Amino acid sequence: MQSDSAAMRSDTPSSSMSVATAGVGPARTGLMRITSLVIVRDVKLAVRHLDQVLQPLVFFAIVVTLFPLAISPVIDELRKISAGVVWVAAMLASLIALESLFRADVEDGTMEQWVLSGQPLSLLLFSKTITHWLLAGLPLVIAAPIIGTGLGIPVSVWPVLMGTLAIGTGSLSILGAIGAALTVSLRRGSALLALLVLPLEIPVLIFGARVVDLAMHGEPVTGPLNLLAAMLLLFLSLGPLAMAAAMRISVES
Amino acid sequence: MTSNTESEVTAAPRSGSRWLWFHKLSSPPYAFRTAGNLRPWFFWPSLILMAFALYGGLILAPPDYQQKDAFRIIYVHVPSAILSLQVYVVMAVAAAVGLIWRMKLAHALAAAVAPLGAWFTFLCLATGSIYGKPMWGTWWEWEPRLTSELIMLFLYLGFMALRNSFDDLQRADRAAAVLAIVGVVNVPIVKFSVQWWNSLHQGPTFSKLDAPSMTASMAWPWGLMMLAFVLYFAAVTCDRLRSEILRRERNASWLAESLRSR
């Protein structure tokens, strides 16, 4: 919906794809612009509460620390369980961040407006999920090698570890967002969120931990890594629809 | 809660008598009566078949040369495993129908079968554990079927917990329906990944508990028991569906009249 004629009110050189044409009414915003608007807004909001953004990361570190304390300080023994521990800790840390993914917007009435915006709700929610991944998943990906060293994960495994976590936390964010959308209107939804989301995330855990384990033994990782990527693609295609359906139900009253 | 007019007058059938059956089925009073009528036809045959199957399985079938009598648990363990998965599919399909075509009755069916599926799953876990003790010496093994049944149990519990968390019944129905659909898409993925995970580490498996590896004299009680379980499930579902209908239609006039006319 581009127009070459000078529009009545275009003064800012914005990157919007649509310009109003006289007599037809303002043109609707394009999909890419919607995504960027949502991500920018959420990042702006998150930056004002940076401590809240870092909480999942600290939680991740604490959970990992619990294992040596609970099991044994011997690095050789910890190395055997390190892949699994890092992944479980990542799942739990992701859950902590999911708690507040939609809650603020639902509580101040912004989510209602999104449902009524006439734009695809699945895209709006998916854009929020992308931000969630950027603020909660990506820090985990970066911190995991450093924290994993405490469990004996060698430096040679770092690329595989980060790559796997990057893909895996993407799936975790999407599945978690579906659960968050279902439980956002419930009073004590956080425990229920864990109950709903963790069983669904088990395949991601199985394949992700396996990849890291294989890498630590110097074996090829392509098999399970491909499966992990395939799962992410599946969730990317179907997840936003489920999120939108769940959110419409949650926003009803 | 359907309006009074909806319950009594079913919507006009779309085309011909093919859809008349479907639309009649979606009327709560019709379903209420039909479920009540069908129940004895499910229940008594299931008990009879169960009696035969138990006799055949516990007494007639010869003891397995390796596992002696322990294998007999298979007659309960495998049907309950199969049913726990089938019921989840029934639940998810009913929930999807309810969500897409806005059929109240479909939601009622999903709500009715969920606890049954959970019980079947629990039964499978319990019998698996009982089987495991003489076989492996422990009350639990991370065997692929048991592990995926455990995850199924969590999925059922999640479905029921989500339903119970909503005050409004209709919202509960719809939210749980979304969850059921997401769950049913994930179930094959979960089962595959658990199978794969178990095979990697050469973990324990209850291979003897699979139906095809049985001889004929062991097999027929298993078949009967499977049928008996399905009929029993249908009978209890009729009961539970009727109480779900009662719950949802408690203010509808058709119900008051049918109670008055007794």
Place this chain on the structure above:
Amino acid sequence: MASPAPTENARLAVRNVHLWRGDKHLLRNVSFEVSAGELLQIMGPNGVGKTSLLRCVAGLLPVESGEIEWCGTVCSQRFDVLHQDLAYLAHLNALKSDLTAAENLRFAIGVRRHITTAEIATTLERLQIAHCADLPVRALSAGQKRRVAIARVLLSAAKLWVLDEPITNLDSAGIKLIEECMAEHLASGGLIVTAAHQTLLDGRPSARKMELH
């Protein structure tokens, strides 16, 4: 203020709507029609279902039976057609308290259509809160926040306004302002459905009332 596109057959028709809330039969066979240039005010005591009716019209709350029709298209499962022409004002202002008023508006309208800083400034000035543009919403009074929410409605360029208690927290000057905006909207062919305790646009021929009970 952004004006809606020409409205030849803009019409909202609500027919035989029933709604239950738990055991309560809240909306019984509610029907009404609103045409271009008309305002309908829903009146009734607290708890009678005014907000629920507005939410049903907006498509947030699914109705038990009955239908909502917008410009001749029945909105049953898909309310997209209606949403593109709808501006909804709820009890809550739908503003992020950490962002400024201008940022809130730029985002809220930006997801629907292209919006410029000049438009936002003009509308805020119209509502006499131009000085609030760069203040975080947190720092505004309740009345100012409500005016920012109303600015969102004005900027949305929507044909149908569904306003739930629009004059909450507004002083008499604010009420007068919003009545002027509503009159302008009606004059340019817009439709308004509102629920308010106080009669709005009193005495105008284009303003009707409907009692819910």
